[in-house]
Amino acid sequence: MEKPNNGRIQLPQLSRRTFVTGLAAGAVTGAAASALALPSGLRAASPRPEPRQAVQTLRGNHFDLGIGYTRVNFTGRERQATTVNGSLPAPILRWKEGQKVTLNVTNNLAHDSSIHWHGLILPTDMDGVPGLSFNGIQPGETYRYEFQVKQSGTYWYHSHSGFQEQTGLYGAIVIDPAEPDPVAYDREYVVLLSDWSDESPLEIYGHLKKESHYYNFRRRTVGDLWSDIREKGVARTFRERGMWNRMRMSDTDISDVTGYTYTYLMNGQTPEDNWTALFKRGEKVRLRFINAAAMTIFDVRIPGLKMTVVASDGQNIEPVTVDEFRIGVAETYDVIVEPADDRAYTLFAQGIDRTGFARGTLTPELGLYAEVPPMDYAPVLTHRDMGMGHGDHGSPRERGAPAPHTGHGPAASSGEMHGGMDHSQHGDMGNMDHSQHGSMNSMDHSQHSPGSDTNYTPYGGRGNLGGMQGVWFTENLGRAGHGSNKPIVHLPSEFAYTVDMRADQPMDGLNDPGIGLRDHQQRYGRRVLNYGDLRNLTPTIDKREPERELQLHLTGNMHRYVWSMDGIQFNDAEPLMLKYGERIRITLVNDTMMTHPIHLHGMWSELETGDGNRIPRKHTILVQPGAKISYLVTADAYGRWAYHCHLLFHMPGMFREVRVV
Amino acid sequence: MKKFVLLAALIASGAKAQTAYQDGDKHEDADIPDHVMDHEKLFTMGKLDQLEVREEDSDALKGDLWFGGNRDKLWLKGELERENGETENAELQALYSRAVAPFWDLQMGLRHDFRLEDGPSKNWAAIGFQGLAPYFFEVDATLFVGEGGDSAMRLEAEYELLFTQRLILSPEIELDFYGQNDPATNTGSGLSDMEAGLRLRYEITRQFAPYIGVHYEKKFGEAAGFARAKGESVSDTTWVLGLRTWF
Numbered sequence: 001m002e003k004p005n006n007g008r009i010q011l012p013q014l015s016r017r018t019f020v021t022g023l024a025a026g027a028v029t030g031a032a033a034s035a036l037a038l039p040s041g042l043r044a045a046s047p048r049p050e051p052r053q054a055v056q057t058l059r060g061n062h063f064d065l066g067i068g069y070t071r072v073n074f075t076g077r078e079r080q081a082t083t084v085n086g087s088l089p090a091p092i093l094r095w096k097e098g099q100k101v102t103l104n105v106t107n108n109l110a111h112d113s114s115i116h117w118h119g120l121i122l123p124t125d126m127d128g129v130p131g132l133s134f135n136g137i138q139p140g141e142t143y144r145y146e147f148q149v150k151q152s153g154t155y156w157y158h159s160h161s162g163f164q165e166q167t168g169l170y171g172a173i174v175i176d177p178a179e180p181d182p183v184a185y186d187r188e189y190v191v192l193l194s195d196w197s198d199e200s201p202l203e204i205y206g207h208l209k210k211e212s213h214y215y216n217f218r219r220r221t222v223g224d225l226w227s228d229i230r231e232k233g234v235a236r237t238f239r240e241r242g243m244w245n246r247m248r249m250s251d252t253d254i255s256d257v258t259g260y261t262y263t264y265l266m267n268g269q270t271p272e273d274n275w276t277a278l279f280k281r282g283e284k285v286r287l288r289f290i291n292a293a294a295m296t297i298f299d300v301r302i303p304g305l306k307m308t309v310v311a312s313d314g315q316n317i318e319p320v321t322v323d324e325f326r327i328g329v330a331e332t333y334d335v336i337v338e339p340a341d342d343r344a345y346t347l348f349a350q351g352i353d354r355t356g357f358a359r360g361t362l363t364p365e366l367g368l369y370a371e372v373p374p375m376d377y378a379p380v381l382t383h384r385d386m387g388m389g390h391g392d393h394g395s396p397r398e399r400g401a402p403a404p405h406t407g408h409g410p411a412a413s414s415g416e417m418h419g420g421m422d423h424s425q426h427g428d429m430g431n432m433d434h435s436q437h438g439s440m441n442s443m444d445h446s447q448h449s450p451g452s453d454t455n456y457t458p459y460g461g462r463g464n465l466g467g468m469q470g471v472w473f474t475e476n477l478g479r480a481g482h483g484s485n486k487p488i489v490h491l492p493s494e495f496a497y498t499v500d501m502r503a504d505q506p507m508d509g510l511n512d513p514g515i516g517l518r519d520h521q522q523r524y525g526r527r528v529l530n531y532g533d534l535r536n537l538t539p540t541i542d543k544r545e546p547e548r549e550l551q552l553h554l555t556g557n558m559h560r561y562v563w564s565m566d567g568i569q570f571n572d573a574e575p576l577m578l579k580y581g582e583r584i585r586i587t588l589v590n591d592t593m594m595t596h597p598i599h600l601h602g603m604w605s606e607l608e609t610g611d612g613n614r615i616p617r618k619h620t621i622l623v624q625p626g627a628k629i630s631y632l633v634t635a636d637a638y639g640r641w642a643y644h645c646h647l648l649f650h651m652p653g654m655f656r657e658v659r660v661v
Numbered sequence: 662m663k664k665f666v667l668l669a670a671l672i673a674s675g676a677k678a679q680t681a682y683q684d685g686d687k688h689e690d691a692d693i694p695d696h697v698m699d700h701e702k703l704f705t706m707g708k709l710d711q712l713e714v715r716e717e718d719s720d721a722l723k724g725d726l727w728f729g730g731n732r733d734k735l736w737l738k739g740e741l742e743r744e745n746g747e748t749e750n751a752e753l754q755a756l757y758s759r760a761v762a763p764f765w766d767l768q769m770g771l772r773h774d775f776r777l778e779d780g781p782s783k784n785w786a787a788i789g790f791q792g793l794a795p796y797f798f799e800v801d802a803t804l805f806v807g808e809g810g811d812s813a814m815r816l817e818a819e820y821e822l823l824f825t826q827r828l829i830l831s832p833e834i835e836l837d838f839y840g841q842n843d844p845a846t847n848t849g850s851g852l853s854d855m856e857a858g859l860r861l862r863y864e865i866t867r868q869f870a871p872y873i874g875v876h877y878e879k880k881f882g883e884a885a886g887f888a889r890a891k892g893e894s895v896s897d898t899t900w901v902l903g904l905r906t907w908f
Contacts, residue, residue: 202702207867210706210907214867221823246795248764497732497760557763559793562731569731571701652701653731 055172055190055267056085057092061101065090065115067137067159067169068108074196074263074270081168082109082159088268089192089292090157090171097152097178103145107137109164115145116160117173118330118599119314119619122147124639127601129160132640132657136161152177153314154288154332156192163201163294166648170194170292175314182537183310185336188286189277193300193327193349193358195262195293205649208256212561215260218252218353218378243383247501249558251381253593254515256561256649257295259356264296266347266358274369275360281342285362286310288334291327294648297352297595297622299326299517300333301526302345302362303373307335309529313618316537325529326352326514328597328622330646333529337362344368352516352595354378376524379516381593387503387626469576470566473549477585480545481612483510483630484587489551494567494591498653500557502591509588509629510609514595514622531629534609534616542634543612546585549630550576554623554645554654556592563592563645563653570655576643578635578660587630590623596650597622600658602641606632620646635660701730706907711860713903715876719744721901727758734758736768751775754787765792772805780845784808789815797821812840813848827864831872833857842883847891849883862905870905 070083084090095101107113114136116128126147130136137143152175159169172190197204207214228237244251269275279285287307291298301307301324308321311334319336327333327349339345344363351357354375361369471489478485490502511532512518520526556563565573578584586605588598597620598605604617608630615632623629637660644655711723722741727734738754756770769788776782789803798818805813819833835856839848848854860874879896880888888895 205702206704209702209704211867217826219823219826221825223824245797248793248795248797497763497765500763559764560731560760569701 055089055092055192056087057094059094061095061099063093063101063103064106065103066106066108067113067115070168072168072196074265075198077198079198082113082164083168084115084171087171088168089194090169092172092174092190093157095149095173095175097149097175100146100148104142105137105145106142107139110139112136112138112161113164113169114143114159114161115157115169116601117145117155117157119155119332120147120173121150121602121604121637124602124637124641127641129601129642132642149175151175151314152181153311153316154190154290154334155314156290156292156330156332158292160642163205163648165292166195166197166201166204166294168194168196172288172290172292174288182316183286183334183336184284185286186283187279188288190267190288190290191347191360192267192290192292193296193298194265194268194291195257195296196265197257197261197263199261201294201648204257204261208561208649212256212558213250213253215256215258216250216252217258217260217355219250220252243386247386249500249593252378253381253558254353254379255296255351255355256594256647258353259351262296262351262356264293264298264349264351264356264358266349266360269360271357271359271372275347276366276369277360277362278366279339279362279364281339281364283338285337285339286334287337287347288332289327290332291329293329295329297326297328297597298349298358299324299352299376300347300349301325302337302347303370304343305337305339305345305362307337309533310334310336312534312616313620315617317616318535318537318614320529320533321527322529322533323526324517324520326517326622328595328620328646330597330599330620331618331622339364344370346370346372348373350375352379352514354516376516376520381515381625384507385515385593385625386501387506387589387591469550469574470553471551473551474547477546477549479612480543480583480585480632481540481608481615482610483608484549484551484585484628486549486551486587488589488628490553490591491566494553494555496567497560498557498562498564498569499555499567499591500559501593502553502555503589503626503628506589506626506628507624509590509624509627510607512624512627514624531607531622532609534607534618535611535614536616537614539613540606540615542583542606542632544583544634546583546632548582549585549587551587551589552656554588554590554592554596554598556594556650556654558593561649563650565654565656569653570644573656575640575657575659578633578658580635580638580660582635584633584635585630586633587628588621588623589628590625593625594647594650595622595624596654597646598644599646600633600641600643602637602639602658603633603635603660606634608632703728703730708905708907710905711901711903712906713872713874713876713901715901716899717744718746719749719899721876729758732760734766736770748775748777751777756787758791762792764794765790768803774846780847783811783846785811785813794818811843814838829862829864829870831858831860831862833860839884842887844887847880847884847887847893849881849885849887851883852881853884854878854880858901860901860903860905868907872901872903872905874901874903875899876901 065084067084070081070086071078072081072088081088105115114128114130124133126145128134155173157171157173158165172192213219263270267275289300306321308319310319311317313332325333342364344361347360347362349358357375359372473486488504494502511530513528513530517528520528553566555567590596599620605619605621606615606617621631639660641658643658644651705728707726709724711721714720720743725736725738727736729735736756736758740752742750752772752774754770754772756768758766758768761767768791772785772787774783785805785807787803787805791801794800798820801817803815815837817835819831822830837853839850839853842849857877858874860872862870862872864870877898885895
């Protein structure tokens with residue numbers, strides 16, 4: 001495939017598995033592509049694109065998209081993918097801000113389907129979420145999406161039906177601005193990251209439900225215990241392991257689904273396929289990174305190149321130059337790179353758990369490629385990641401990171417288990433003692449009392465779980481842009497079988513690059529982007545202070561593989577009601593050990609990064625484990641909207657309807 | 662010995678089946694109907710925890726099957742032990758299971774002990790807890806009330822020690838208590854019998870793991886007396902070879 005025709009170039013150091021399967025894929029695809037003209041009917045009759053074939057770009061304001069089945073082969077085994085116009089990823093849609101687009105989407109599947117335009121501000125019936133103001137697209141039917149494009153930047157689209165997204169139904173949207181682009185560049189590429197499995201999504205989900213550690217092959221072994229004891233002694237090892245053992249959790253649960261089953265793709269190509277893009281020395285190249293994975297958070301870097309981040313979730317930001325950034329599922333980042341040499345560079349996107357990576361090449365000449373770096377160390381969760389304060393007895397693999405703790409009162413514990421961690425103490429839900437929960441304000445209770453304009457019912461009890469909508473605060477809210485000053489309140493519904501942990505002292509989710517990245521500055525000299533770096537390029541549009549604040553907890557039970565918000569799964573939850581036009585703050589508290597990308601449809605999530613005048617607008621917010629983060633929302637779109645974790649297998653539970661009336 | 666060979670053949674064929682399963686294209690149903698958020702998916706899990714041959718011409722089968730959602734499930738638990746071609750013990754439990762705490766399920770239902778050559782069949786009402794205790798002990802504690810006011814209690818605990826990600830040592834223990842003496846079933850009041858096992862399995866895949874191990878049984882008190890009177894041994898240690906698998 002590649003010809004290492006230059007002495008400077010080293011062979012890529014791929015893992016054996018990737019190498020072998022990649023080779024097989026290369027060998028089989030040729031035959032597959034010619035032999036597999038599928039019968040028509042319910043199937044789109046098009047074989048998998050040849051390796052290295054660029055994803056098609058569709059332009060204009062009228063599009064015909066056909067959802068169908070396509071045979072693909074990424075691993076040496078042929079599988080069936082769900083695709084748009086026979087392409088995985090789906091074609092890039094290129095629009096212009098201000099135009100009206102019409103998209104006729106025909107469903108050629110045997111099941112219902114849908115397309116959701118991720119991050120776009122549009123009427124609710126155009127949003128494409130089945131069950132909310134839209135019935136989905138039935139087999140054989142065509143749904144006509146028609147809306148005004150009100151924004152510019154990098155977005156994407158994907159199915160919102162079943163688990164079709166995992167099997168390939170995703171593609172990029174690039175919208176050119178109506179005004180001259182403030183970002184200067186000579187050429188641009190979409191870099192769409194995704195994860196592919198030969199297993200069907202339902203199999204993956206079933207495995208997680210039956211044995212939640214199914215894909216984790218980094219569990220602690222007797223050998224790990226032995227080396228801990230040699231390093232730290234029996235007493236300290238016992239103390240440190242004690243918390244995990246009592247909580248019945250694993251500190252290596254970083255990703256639910258790993259490289260054990262996933263092959264990571266860049267623009268639909270495996271690391272061995274090596275998606276390649278060309279540049280001329282000295283050019284400014286705009287790379288539009290999109291994380292279209294079902295379950296994988298990526299850490300992206302281009303060894304040898306600085307990246308200037310110019311947009312986040314499609315919105316221009318004040319440029320920040322970094323060496324590395326984390327991109328949560330569904331997020332997009334636009335970066336500018338200026339390669340100064342006539343050499344190839346590797347686009348390297350390693351999974352957050354370091355069990356695999358997507359890879360491509362930026363090169364002045366076809367056939368050149370650069371070294372593929374080894375993956376970084378695999379992170380291990382620490383007490384901090386459990387929202388247990390800053391007593392960082394962490395593993396040496398993740399030690400030495402600063403603890404950006406943002407003051408929830410005097411730390412009642414130094415990282416050992418306390419109150420909220422021991423479930424047995426919470427049998428009596430009605431008598432929950434708020435003083436246990438890290439609050440130091442005596443005013444708390446007056447705020448919590450059910451008032452005429454609050455929905456907070458602290459003693460709702462089990463029979464009333466369905467009626468609860470999280471905790472609303474209405475008084476003494478912190479200033480817009482500066483985040484929440486409210487104490488952490490765990491509702492009674494959080495003390496149910498659905499919740500295995502609660503963060504009582506959640507850390508700062510803003511100035512923290514996240515697990516596995518915190519020490520990259522010290523360790524590798526890499527400047528890593530964090531949310532605190534984001535400043536909108538233009539002034540904040542809605543300068544109002546929030547009228548209400550919603551504290552919503554992201555909750556789950558790893559062992560049962562059940563996900564929820566405030567302990568309540570989507571099936572049992574009432575919609576979150578917003579008044580049209582109101583400005584609210586949402587504070588998310590992550591009471592789980594996973595990093596969750598939370599996506600609000602139809603409205604912007606304006607991340608409070610400390611500057612009220614330059615609040616960045618995002619559609620997906622990554623919430624670190626054991627952390628909290630706040631953003632503002634202007635409820636300027638009537639209707640029923642989805643609000644959920646974008647990790648596909650968390651969605652069935654960690655999901656709310658937001659209704660703007 | 663013949664049984665060991667048979668079991669080895671079974672394991673080998675299972676391994677082959679596993680490969681075939683991976684090669685076969687099961688992806689036709691890549692997507693599932695309906696809206697992912699609207700319905701809770703119901704799953705079925707069947708598990709053969711022990712499918713093993715033991716020394717001295719005996720073998721055992723232990724497994725369970727559940728069906729249901731996140732909170733409510735139907736469980737079937739079964740056990741079968743044979744020695745010299747004779748069934749020594751066979752029972753089946755049908756239980757309704759409800760998640761009541763983050764790591765605990767409350768289970769209630771019926772247990773049926775099948776009629777054996779030297780004992781009558783028996784029905785019990787069962788209620789218990791099953792779950793994961795701190796320090797990752799899998800625990801099952803069940804109370805039984807039988808016809809005619811008989812009572813019994815069973816405590817089971819299992820642990821997993823990982824030598825590697827695939828080589829796993831699993832010690833387990835089961836204690837049976839009874840409220841009365843019953844010569845027909847060789848059980849005595851108080852702690853009647855204990856079974857302990859140590860099984861070392863290798864997870865070829867998560868779902869397919871052959872193992873070797875040792876199994877120990879001992880009778881106490883009156884139960885030991887009944888066994889002695891029948892000329893049976895009070896305690897017994899046997900090597901085992903088996904398979905753990907689930908779907």
